[in-house]
Amino acid sequence: MQMRKACLSAIVTVFISLVLTVLPLAGCGGGSSDGAKQLTLAVNSGVEGDALKQAARDYEAQTGVHINIAEFPYANLFEKELVDLNAKTGAYDLIMLDDPWFPRFASADVLTDLKPFYERRGQAAGPDDDFVPNSLALCRHPYQTGALYALPYVGNSQxxxxxxxxxxxxxxxxxxxxxxxxxxxxxxxxxxxxxxxxxxxxxxxxxxxxxxxxxxxxxxxxxxxxxxxxxxxxxxxxxxxxxxxxxxxxxxxxxxxxxxxxxxxxxxxxxxxxxxxxxxxxxxxxxxxxxxxxxxxxxxxxxxxxxxxxxxxxxxxxxxxx
Known part of the structure; x- marks a missing residue:
């Protein structure tokens, strides 16, 4: 469970791998037969998943870490993630969460505070200022004031x-x-x-x-x-x-x-x-x-x-x- 919790924080590296220097992933993921590390990411199928596939390819090219992408229809994604959470099987290292689901996972002590990752990069203040503040507030638990457990991926506005x-x-x-x-x-x-x-x-x-x-x-x-x-x-x-x-x-x-x-x-x-x-x-x-x-x-x-x-x-x- 501790390994899974640690690796969930690495979602930040996948989400921003195209625009920022990736964060270190030492200690995360399981070794494959050729010694390369790999992580499994649960995502929504469709346009969001398609974008992550390209990000994952770029990320692997930069780090050597392979990202296995498990795609599910939106209607099933929450259920799949919740089953994994309750069973503590650690099937997914990284997860995409719709914002209404986030408090349930953040309060279950399975997500990692991202602050240490930023401190290691010399960014004690946290994420870059190009995130929409209201979107970033959703990634903290409690809302807006608590620890940062995720980063916006889509940052959509209807x-x-x-x-x-x-x-x-x-x-x-x-x-x-x-x-x-x-x-x-x-x-x-x-x-x-x-x-x-x-x-x-x-x-x-x-x-x-x-x-x-x-x-x-x-x-x-x-x-x-x-x-x-x-x-x-x-x-x-x-x-x-x-x-x-x-x-x-x-x-x-x-x-x-x-x-x-x-x-x-x-x-x-x-x-x-x-x-x-x-x-x-x-x-x-x-x-x-x-x-x-x-x-x-x-x-x-x-x-x-x-x-x-x-x-x-x-x-x-x-x-x-x-």
Missing amino acids: LFFYRKDVFQKHALKEPATWDEVLAATKIIQEREAAGAPGGGKMYGYVMRAAQGNAAVADFMPIFWAFGAEMFDASGRPTVNSAEGIAALKFMLELGKYAPPGYASFNADDVSAHLLQGTAAMSINWPAWISSFSDPAKSKVTGQMAFTVMPGAKNPGRAEIGN
């Missing part, structure tokens, strides 16, 4: 994606408010009954609403825009305020124009609909931009546009990711 060709076709302007999103959704749904590649139906909007993080991620930008807040000044929950209820009703109305089964969708499902051209709008993460531009993955190459989050009573606000 964007609003839409099909610019479809908007131009129907003389629609880039939506600045959620009311404009709903109005455009209705028009597209009505006029694009056979507008998807291959003549299939194009849905005006696609969202992820699977229980837990998925539903929260797509709801919060609407929630905030409608003027709602999670807590009042005294720390009491205010999710069921008039503004919060109005935001939920709006999201359910928007869901009427989403593909069937959206209540169980996660980020991969949303991206699949956008890539296949079967949905015209959605909230998504910048990490997917490369896939939207890849003809091998996308049927709408060059047609996806993105902008800041729409507003309502308040200006648009977005979640930040890991």
Whole structure:
């Protein structure tokens, strides 16, 4: 267990290997038959995993340490990591954590404080100042004030994606408010009954609403825009305020124009609909931009546009990711 705990801290070297001098990994990983050390990294399959594969190759070239990448769909990644945590098998030396999962692992005493790594590099102050402060705060436990147990990998901030060709076709302007999103959704749904590649139906909007993080991620930008807040000044929950209820009703109305089964969708499902051209709008993460531009993955190459989050009573606000 101590070996696994020590090696979890090495995730920093994989995440920043392309831009910084890598950190020493003495004592980590198991020896292979040829004497080279290796580590196993559990990651989300898809665009995040693809980027890490290249980083791992570069890292091995610099250090001789081989990174075995274990890829899992987002829906299964947490379960795989949690099973390993509870069983204490040490199957993974390095793990990718979505930020909602982080407190559970950080409080379980299986992650290593990264401060000594920085001190050995002469950076007693910690990470470089080019990290977004709010993203870096998520990597500390307790939040913002505690020890640094991880580093942001993606550092995402949500964007609003839409099909610019479809908007131009129907003389629609880039939506600045959620009311404009709903109005455009209705028009597209009505006029694009056979507008998807291959003549299939194009849905005006696609969202992820699977229980837990998925539903929260797509709801919060609407929630905030409608003027709602999670807590009042005294720390009491205010999710069921008039503004919060109005935001939920709006999201359910928007869901009427989403593909069937959206209540169980996660980020991969949303991206699949956008890539296949079967949905015209959605909230998504910048990490997917490369896939939207890849003809091998996308049927709408060059047609996806993105902008800041729409507003309502308040200006648009977005979640930040890991």
